[in-house]
Amino acid sequence: MGLRIYFTSVITENDAKLMSEIQQLETLMQHLNLSKDNETLLAAIQHLTNLNDKLSSDNEKLRRDYNNLTVQLGDLTQNYTVLESKITNLTTDVQNLRTQNLQLETQRKNLTKRIQDMETNWNELNVSRAQWSIDAYCPKTSNVRQCKACQDGWELTGSNCYVIHDDADSADQKTWEEARQDCRGKSSDLVVVHSQEEQTTLNTYSWHSSETVGYWIGLRAEGGRWKWIDGSDLTLLDTTTSSSY
Secondary structure: OHHHHHHHHHHHHHHHHHHHHHHHHHHHHHHHHHHHHHHHHHHHHHHHHHHHHHHHHHHHHHHHHHHHHHHHHHHHHHHHHHHHHHHHHHHHHHHHHHHHHHHHHHHHHHHHHHHHHHHHHHHHHHHHHHHHHHHHHOOEEOOEEOOOOOOOOOEEEOOEEEOOOOOOOHHHOOOHHHHHHHHHOOOOOOOOOOOHHHHHHHHHHOOOOOOOOOOOOOEEEEOOEEEEOOOOEOOOOOOOOOOOO
16 A cells, blocks of 8 residues: 555656646747747848838938929929910010011002002103103104204203293292202203303393392302302302392
């Protein structure tokens, strides 16, 4: 009976030691598992930290890019506004130029028409003047033309023809400019004196000349000097000064 108890005690003691060792092993395994999990967690944390740093760097770069793009967008918007304003101004200028071109084209047509009319009138005038010259210098008598050096009423002296317009009535008297225009209308001009013969002729024809009534000649003052209408300077003192036409 005592022997059985001994073996039972031994088995019980061994079981207790075994259980204790098992518990210790379990505890050790738990610690080992925790350490392995900690290493995994630390590795994961380091990876996440690296990933966070990279994302932060990428985010900062994206922020800088965004700011730069924002500035560029502002510049482009401003340039677009300026270009749009220029386009508007150019469009207005083009419209104004088109209007001006239309006006100029109309003026050109009007001027062309006026030139054509003036050429027609000039040609008709030339024909009329030519016919007048023929009639004046070669009048018809009994359907026969007889030509002469001067027109009717003109006096031939040397190679020139002279006529005196005696407008005693003050209402018919002309200014120097009017007198010259009247002469030019007759294909002539105011007399120019360059020789004693011309001066004598002028004195001879100026029979009604007096202190108050005289005749215009082709002499006038220009720039403080007396000049003939042919551009030459006065070199002879004439006794036939003029005050009336």
